[in-house]
Amino acid sequence: MTDQSGAASSAAGQDGPGLRRLTTRETAERLGVKPETVYAYVSRGQLSSNRAPGGRGSTFDAREVEALARRTGRREHAAPSGEPAFPTGITLIERDAYYFRGVDATELARNHAYEEIAEWLWTGTLRPGIRFTAPADARAAARRAVAALPPHSGSTDRLRVAVVAAATTDPLRFDLSREAVLGGARSLIPTLVAALPAIGEEAPAAAEDGVPPGLARELWPKLTRRPADEASLAVLDTALGLLIDHDLAASTLAARVAASARAHPYAVVSAGLGVLEGPLHGAASGLAHRMLAEALERGGAAPVVADHLRTGRRVPGLGHRLYTGEDPRAGTLFRLLERVPEAAPALNAARDVVTTATRHMPLHANVDLALAVLSVSSGMAAEAGETVFAVARTAGWIAHALEEYGEHPLRMRPSGQYTGPRPPQPLPSADGSQSAGPDRTETSPQ
Structure with a gap:
């Protein structure tokens, strides 16, 4: 794919270990300027550029771009409604359709398994046949924690507890490097599914060829006693793929705020789950x-x-x-x-x-x-739909966390518009009234 300036799309591209490259369009959006101005920065020595693969357009070091954005005081875009809008290369919603990294999301969900779509969203690389597996210690810790909850606990309660339990087993959770976050995400999602109590007959650990079952097959017996059939599994797997992300929904915004504060990925997912449980969202x-x-x-x-x-x-x-x-x-x-x-x-x-x-x-x-x-x-x-929603959206929260970790920290810190009493006010007393306090003297007008 090429961006509007002709540069090859490389939102997930690398130029050496850990060095993310941005296209001209992405760089211009991050700086809040036109593509022509980006090249003016290059000519003035304020940015360095490399030719994109294939010789079409240029790519730029994300850290250099971020440093320049801080120096120039560039602020985030505002939506036409006046609400803040944050640049993202993950999901686009327009004309009654939505796209993951520019690809029709419904086409992806119809043709690829959930894990494949998650990997595409995280890395921009499609890996056919990829399966996520849960480490034994994380799975055991999550199951023990969930088993300790009261029987009436809901699935989102269980998932929140499972995330915390899984985090305690991962000593690398504070490593926010791209590879560490991806490794944790690939194990966290199946851990969440494994932690849910089974209602029906659980899927075998591996098929005859040794390949683990896909996430949809593992999730199915956690949702119903009915045996899985291929047509129903196709619906569940497609639903998981469709629900991975949907731009900055409320839970995703909460996840990005957590990532902006440099919370580790497990805490990011916990933030998303906390918002998801609302009746206007996942429920x-x-x-x-x-x-x-x-x-x-x-x-x-x-x-x-x-x-x-x-x-x-x-x-x-x-x-x-x-x-x-x-x-x-x-x-x-x-x-x-x-x-x-x-x-x-x-x-x-x-x-x-x-x-x-x-x-x-x-x-x-x-x-x-x-x-x-x-x-x-x-x-x-x-509540089964909410469970499907939560498991699916975990991959989207991770994608947004990866993107947010590349931004300057604490950028999502709005200022409050104070509407309370103007200071100075007298100190409150124990009976709820306000008094001047022992260190104040009051005079009456003469």
Whole structure:
């Protein structure tokens, strides 16, 4: 691929161990200037450049660019709405589609396993057949920690505890070099899956050819008692791939803030999990699950949709602020679910919800509704979609952490707009009133 200036894309490129190279376009975005100005910096000796592979365009040392950005006082971009916007080369969302490093994310998810997409997102290199494995000590520590939780604990509770337990077994967790972070990430994700208690029959440690099962096959028995079939596994694996990243969603922003403070990758993932549990984020699929289950029980979507609207609740699984049409993740999963015979009733109920709820307003299905079809039709618990979301998004948080570690630290430190009482105020007293305090004297006007 080439960037807008003709330079070969090398966002994950290296020029020697640990030295990341940026394209002309990336350098210009980081400095907040036009590509022509980048070459002016080169001519003035403020930046050095190398010819890109193939002789098209130039590449620049990320550390040199960062140092120049600090010297020139370049500030982050602001979105048209006035909100801060941070440059990222991971995910682009535009025209009702989204892309991982410039490649259509739905195409990647349809054609590659979750681990392959994660590796692509982290390194820009596709590694067919790659499998992530959990170290024995991390797996054992995570399982012991999760087993100590109360039986009513949710899956996100278990995942948060598993992350902390896994971190304690990794003495290299404070090493923020690219290779160390990648090594930890490749072991953390399967550790999280291994830590979840099995409901069904667990996948074998390795197939007859000695190759470990993919992450979707390992996750399946943690979600349902039903035996795995290839069509359902394809839906789960595709869902994992689709959900890896979605630009700066709330949990991803939290993860980047942690990485900006140079928190280690396990702490970054913990930050993301803490935000994910909100009902407006990862837990939204559980609401859609319950709605679909009720629609199946009552024989149609109309009374269920009416109940939601009558009580002032929004209808789960519909609409997305970043898409004017159907969420591309939902469309991809719906097409795969059509190949699963057991999914037909839930899929029809989901379509009934869309038809009923959008009779007077232009809303479309989002990924939460598609996850609900998978969870309802597979006999999974309502929180299964949240589990899938959390496991999948861990790879995205790591990708953003890797990117953030290359930025200057603590850049995500906004200033508060104080709206409280203006100082000086008297010291408060124990009864809740305010007094001048023993070291102040007050005079009354004469």
